[in-house]
Amino acid sequence: MIHQETFNAFVDGIKKIHTVHDSDNNFWTESIEKYVKTNDKDFYIYPNIPNFIIPVIRENFALNREEEILLFRDHSFWNSKNQGFVITDLGFTDVLYDHIPRHYYWKDISHVEFAMYSLYVYDKSSVKCFEISENDLSKNIDGLLYFWADVMNSMINTQKQKSHDEIYEEYNTQYGKLIEQGKESEALQVALDYRRIEKRADFSSRIAWLYHNMGEDVRALQILDEDIDKLDEDDLIGKSFLTYHKYSLYVENKDFLNARKSCLYVTKNAPAGLMNEDDISILEDATNDFQIYEDYYIQHFLEQPYNERKLIVPVQSYTDLSQKKLAVVDINNLPAINFPMGHPVANQLYVGHPYIPSKYIPFENYELELIEDKIREFSQIMQYLGATEINIESVNSSSNNKDSKIDQKLSGGVDYKLVSGSGNAERHITNKLLEDISQHINLHQKFSPKKYPALPENLVWYQNEPSWQRLYSQRMQGALLEHEERIETKKSQVVENSELKQISAEVKWLFVQVNGNWEQSMEEKFEAHENAILSIHVKFAPLDSLGKTSVQDTIKGTIQNSMNSLTSYASSVGNIVHKILPIDMTDIEKEYLDELKACLEEDGEISSRERRLLNRLRERLGITEGRAEELEAFLLNPQLTEEEQEYLDEYKICKEEGEISSREKRLLDKLRVKLRISENRARELESSLDLN
Incomplete structure (x- = not known):
C-alpha cells in the first residue's frame, strides 16, 4: 500500500522544482521544464514512467510490489536497467556493478544534507551512511541537487514516528472542532479511531459521555470497563479518572447501588491532585459523593431484589466493594435487618431469609435453620388441620465431599477471582445436616385434636408451597386421613452449589484485605452438599370427630387467617410506598x-x-x-x-x-x-x- 504522505511530499517537491526560474537566464528555465517532463532512456520521473519498464525495475532492484516508483536513474550498459538509482515512496535503492541492491528506507534515515555537489544521507544515529552524487539526480543541471535535499528531507519527515503527545494533540484538535460545530457523531468516530489505532484511553471518558448522550449507556459503561481493565494496576491516575466517570454515569441513570461500588474505589485510590473537567478535586468530590450513596444504599437495602442482598458481610471499614455475590455493609451503619443473638460479627457471612426480608442467618448454619423453620411450619399446619400423628424420617442423605480431606491456606496478595490457595491446615469434611436436624426437631409426635381444622396465622412458607395448599383443600373436603409429604433441602437452599466457589473466593479476599491471611477453620461451609430428602408421614382425625363449626364460619375463618398471613408476608417484604403528597389520594x-x-x-x-x-x-x-x-x-x-x-x-x-x-x-x-x-x-x- 502506497505511503500517501511521502508520495505527496515527492509530488509537491517536483512542483516546486518546476516553478524555479531565473528571468535573466531562459536556458535555466527551459532546462527545468525539460527535466521535470523528462522521459529519456536512462532517466524517468513520476508520472512519466512507462508501465512496461516498471516490472523490470522492480525485479532488478528487488523492490516491494507495494512500493510506488517515483524516480529511476539507469547506469547500466545498453539500457538493461539492472544498475542505477531508484527513489520510491518508502526509500531509495542503489545497485552498482556487483548487481546487489542496497535499500535505504526513509523511516530509518535522520536527514539529508547538501554539500560539495553531493547529498549526504545520515541514519538515526547521525552517522553518514550513503552519498548521492550529482549525476544521480541533477542530470547535468547545475544547482538542482540543492532542491533535491529539500524534497528528500520532506519525504523523511512524513515517516518520522510521532510522539504520543503529538498524535493526541492532532486528534484532540480535530475532535474539539467537531464538538464546537455540534457534530457529535463525527467527533465520536474520531475518538473511537484514536482509541482503536493508538490503543490508549485518553478519549475514553468523552466516548462514554457521547454514547450516554445518544442513549447508549450499556455501550458507554462497556467502553469504560474495557479500558479500566487494560490499564496497568499501578496506573491509579488513569483508573481513578475513568472510574470517576463510570460512577457518574451510574448516577445519571439513578443507579446509586453500582455508583457506590465504583465511587469507593475512587475514594481509596485517586491521587489528591487529580482534577475533573470542572477543575474540581476528584478525590474530594468522590469522598462527598460516597456518603450520599452509602446513605441511599442503607436506606433502600431491603428494596433490592433478593439475589442482590442475599449474602451480606458486615465489616469495620470498607476496603473494596467489587464483589458480585456479596453485599458488604458497614457494621456500624447497618440496614434495618435482624440478626440472631450475639450477632452481627465483623467479616462473617450471613444469608437472608428468602421470605422474611429483615432476617439474616449465619451462613454456617443457614441450611439447618431454614429446613428446621420449614418443617416446623408444616408440622404446625398439620396440627391445625387435625393431625393425630406426625413421623419424620430421612429418605437419603450424602455429601459429595464426604470423607475427603482438604489442606488450604490463603495468604495476602491473592486475587480472589483466581480462587487459589496454598499452605497447610488439616480437617475432615462430613455432612452433619441431617444429624443436626434430628437433634433439633422431634421426629415422632402424637396429638389429640379437638378443634375444627383451620390455617394458623402468620405463615411464611405456605404462600410459596403449592403442594401444601392442595393438601389444605383436600383436608377441608373431609376425605383425607393420611398424607406423606417430602421436603428436600435443595428447595430451601438459597445458595446454589454452583455459587459456592465464587462466594468462598470473595469472602477470603475480604478477609485477606483486613487481616492479611486466611485460615481454613470454616472451609467446610463452602463445600457443596447433595440433596437430602425428609419424608413426613401424617395421620388425621376424621372431620366429624372434631368440633362442629358452620360452613360460613369456617370459610370466614379461613379467609381471615389467609388474609392475616398474606398481610404479614407483604409487610415483611418491606415494600415502601413513597407518597407523592403528604396526604393520601385516590x-x-x-x-x-x-x-x-x-x-x-x-x-x-x-x-x-x-x-x-x-x-x-x-x-x-x-x-x-x-x-x-x-x-x-x-x-x-x-x-x-x-x-x-x-x-x-x-x-x-x-x-x-x-x-x-x-x-x-x-x-x-x-x-x-x-x-x-x-x-x-x-x-x-x-x-x-x-x-x-
Whole structure:
C-alpha cells in the first residue's frame, strides 16, 4: 500500500522544482521544464514512467510490489536497467556493478544534507551512511541537487514516528472542532479511531459521555470497563479518572447501588491532585459523593431484589466493594435487618431469609435453620388441620465431599477471582445436616385434636408451597386421613452449589484485605452438599370427630387467617410506598387536583365560572365537598417537612440565578437523596414553586 504522505511530499517537491526560474537566464528555465517532463532512456520521473519498464525495475532492484516508483536513474550498459538509482515512496535503492541492491528506507534515515555537489544521507544515529552524487539526480543541471535535499528531507519527515503527545494533540484538535460545530457523531468516530489505532484511553471518558448522550449507556459503561481493565494496576491516575466517570454515569441513570461500588474505589485510590473537567478535586468530590450513596444504599437495602442482598458481610471499614455475590455493609451503619443473638460479627457471612426480608442467618448454619423453620411450619399446619400423628424420617442423605480431606491456606496478595490457595491446615469434611436436624426437631409426635381444622396465622412458607395448599383443600373436603409429604433441602437452599466457589473466593479476599491471611477453620461451609430428602408421614382425625363449626364460619375463618398471613408476608417484604403528597389520594382525587391546578395556573385565582365547573366535576367524580376543600387547602398552603423545605429553598435559589445548569441539577439530586426525598416528591415540590 502506497505511503500517501511521502508520495505527496515527492509530488509537491517536483512542483516546486518546476516553478524555479531565473528571468535573466531562459536556458535555466527551459532546462527545468525539460527535466521535470523528462522521459529519456536512462532517466524517468513520476508520472512519466512507462508501465512496461516498471516490472523490470522492480525485479532488478528487488523492490516491494507495494512500493510506488517515483524516480529511476539507469547506469547500466545498453539500457538493461539492472544498475542505477531508484527513489520510491518508502526509500531509495542503489545497485552498482556487483548487481546487489542496497535499500535505504526513509523511516530509518535522520536527514539529508547538501554539500560539495553531493547529498549526504545520515541514519538515526547521525552517522553518514550513503552519498548521492550529482549525476544521480541533477542530470547535468547545475544547482538542482540543492532542491533535491529539500524534497528528500520532506519525504523523511512524513515517516518520522510521532510522539504520543503529538498524535493526541492532532486528534484532540480535530475532535474539539467537531464538538464546537455540534457534530457529535463525527467527533465520536474520531475518538473511537484514536482509541482503536493508538490503543490508549485518553478519549475514553468523552466516548462514554457521547454514547450516554445518544442513549447508549450499556455501550458507554462497556467502553469504560474495557479500558479500566487494560490499564496497568499501578496506573491509579488513569483508573481513578475513568472510574470517576463510570460512577457518574451510574448516577445519571439513578443507579446509586453500582455508583457506590465504583465511587469507593475512587475514594481509596485517586491521587489528591487529580482534577475533573470542572477543575474540581476528584478525590474530594468522590469522598462527598460516597456518603450520599452509602446513605441511599442503607436506606433502600431491603428494596433490592433478593439475589442482590442475599449474602451480606458486615465489616469495620470498607476496603473494596467489587464483589458480585456479596453485599458488604458497614457494621456500624447497618440496614434495618435482624440478626440472631450475639450477632452481627465483623467479616462473617450471613444469608437472608428468602421470605422474611429483615432476617439474616449465619451462613454456617443457614441450611439447618431454614429446613428446621420449614418443617416446623408444616408440622404446625398439620396440627391445625387435625393431625393425630406426625413421623419424620430421612429418605437419603450424602455429601459429595464426604470423607475427603482438604489442606488450604490463603495468604495476602491473592486475587480472589483466581480462587487459589496454598499452605497447610488439616480437617475432615462430613455432612452433619441431617444429624443436626434430628437433634433439633422431634421426629415422632402424637396429638389429640379437638378443634375444627383451620390455617394458623402468620405463615411464611405456605404462600410459596403449592403442594401444601392442595393438601389444605383436600383436608377441608373431609376425605383425607393420611398424607406423606417430602421436603428436600435443595428447595430451601438459597445458595446454589454452583455459587459456592465464587462466594468462598470473595469472602477470603475480604478477609485477606483486613487481616492479611486466611485460615481454613470454616472451609467446610463452602463445600457443596447433595440433596437430602425428609419424608413426613401424617395421620388425621376424621372431620366429624372434631368440633362442629358452620360452613360460613369456617370459610370466614379461613379467609381471615389467609388474609392475616398474606398481610404479614407483604409487610415483611418491606415494600415502601413513597407518597407523592403528604396526604393520601385516590386516582379520582388526583384528577380533580390536576384540574384545580389548571385553574390556578393563569392568575392564581378561581373565578366563579371555574368554581361552578369544578363543583360539577367534583360531584361527577364522587368527591365530597369537605375532601375537595382539603385538597385545595393543600395545594394553596402545602405542609412541608424540614427536609422538603430545605430542598425547596435550595431549588428556589438556583432558579432565581437563572437557568439551572447540569452541574447544579446533579448537586440538587445528590441533596435530594441525602434528604431522603423521592424523585417524584422532588418534582412535585419544584412544580409547586414554579406554579407560584
